[in-house]
Amino acid sequence: MKEPMPHFSQIALALAVAFTATTAVHAAAPVAASKPAGIGVASFNLAWAGTQQDFDRHAAVCKAVEWCDTRPRRQPGQAFASDEANRVARQCAADTERLAGGPAQASMMVPCNAYQGRGPAVALTGADYAAKLAGLQATVGKLIEEQGVRVIAFQEVRSADVIKQVLGRHAERFSVCDAPHEGFQTVAFAWDRSLGQQPGRCSVETGLGIVDNPSDPQARKLRPGLALELQVAGRPISFLNVHLKSGCANIVPTPTYQARLLDDPAAPCKVLNRQVAPLERWLDSVAQRSPDFVLLGDFNRRIDEEAAASIRPEQVRVNGSDPKGVPPQEADGKVATRYLWQELSDGARTLQQVPLTAVDPGCRGFSGLDHIVLSGALAARQPAGLGSRKTAVVQAPGQRIETSDHCPRSVTLAF
Known part of the structure; x- marks a missing residue:
């Protein structure tokens, strides 16, 4: 007889009990005594997080295509994938689209390899995914209960529905919004509705959702941006949530990743380059409404490395022009920018x-990759030595789908 699958809430409760047992000192303290003086703000990439129903649809299709990978696999030492690897990936994409009901439906589904490890593909179950959701809920609970986090920017989520699930027992306290998108991954916010004198207002920044390939209008679009505007302590403040193009991350080479500037010919850098001007225009637009804003999320770029480098103003752009203001764009959206942070x-x-x-x-x-950036006006009102923290995600022993491949990053801000 088939055993009933453990429900997500049962797994979440088990993880919460285990976590509480290891933090008895924190649990014994009164909630009011542990609240920080300021307001906690966090950014958390949930790693392809959808609802349990989203996973069930994903598993049904992926089982039929044997959990294939739509991305060509390179062998160790190969600079490019082989012709055979490209053929296998194309066949996987075609089969997945057919079973999903077409390209639009497939784009709203998690790729079959998304929850797989580095080894051979395995058949994952609903119980495996329930454990991931439970880990996310326990991790978000830590942010709220221990660090006083009251505004959370989420990346790699399917919809607001999954955010309400991972908020768990805090869901009634928090309002949620997301950015409608043509792909599975989008961005979302959750905020404590008691924060401001007025309800929060969310708005989508579609300018960041550029097409991957400017010569193909039917190509998939990148994730849009999402703004949350609140009135905190009588002052308007905006939170800007981004998840920029991946694959062009660092200017310091590592054994795994080579150094790349934004004028690099690599395809991911070309795409990230075309997001620079829309991002700058968005910042300028928000600053006109209020000088206080927080830009946070998954930048997919080591702007900390860029900030630490000795980059002169004339080095920021290829043509040596002054980096002040929005850079001029070519017909395809490309700009002459080399460095994101200095721009x-x-x-x-x-x-x-x-x-x-x-x-x-x-x-x-x-x-x-995950950063929290303050406007100059807001930064000027923060205490000296302000820093942020990365919190370990909660994961059960033997969990087959990891809770997330990002640790949430948080900071306590004074308003």
Whole structure:
């Protein structure tokens, strides 16, 4: 007889009990005593997070195509995938689209390899995915209960529905909004509705959702941006949530990733380059309404490396022009920018990165991609030595789908 699948809430409760047992000192303290003086703000990439129903649809299609990979696989030492690897990937994409009901439906589904590890593909179950959701809920619970986080920017989510699930017992306290998008991955916000004197207002920045290939109008679009406007302590403040193009991350080479500037001919850099001007225009538009704003999310770019480098103004753009203002765009949206950070914080527009000053033990996954950036006006009102923290995600022993490959990053801000 088939055993009933454990429900997401049952797994979440088990993880919460285990977590509470290891943090008894925190749990014993009164809630009011543990609240920070300011307001906690966090950014968290949930790694292809949808509802349990989203996973069930994903599993039905992927089982039929044997959990194939739509991305060509390169063998160790190969600079490019082989012709055979490209053929296999194309066949996988075609089969997936056919079973999903067409290209539009397939784009709203998680790729079959998204939850797989580095080894051979395995048949994942609803119980495996329920464990991931439970880990996300327990992790978000830590942010809210221990760090006083009251505004959370989420990336790699399917919809607001999954955010309401991972908020767990805090869902009634928080309002949620998301950015409608043609692909599975989008961005979302959750905020404590008691924060402001007026309800929060969300607006979508479609300018960041450029097409991957400007010569093909039918090509998939990147994720849009999402703004949340609140009135906090009598002042208007905006939170800007981004998830920029991946694959063009660093200017310091590593054994795994080579250094790339934004004028690099690599395809991901070309796409990220075309997001620069829309991002700058968005910042300027928000600053006109209120000088206080927070830009946060998954930048997919090590802007901390760029900030630490000795880059002179004339080096920021290929043509040596002054980086102040929005750079001129070519017909396809390309700009002459080499460095994202120096282009954004160009002197006319002053921004300040919140440095990472604490990382929880056991915090694994991507580093240097998630950032919290303050406008100059907001940064000027923060205490000296302001820093941010990365919190380890909660994961059960033997969990087959990892909770997330990003650790949430948070900061407590004074308003």
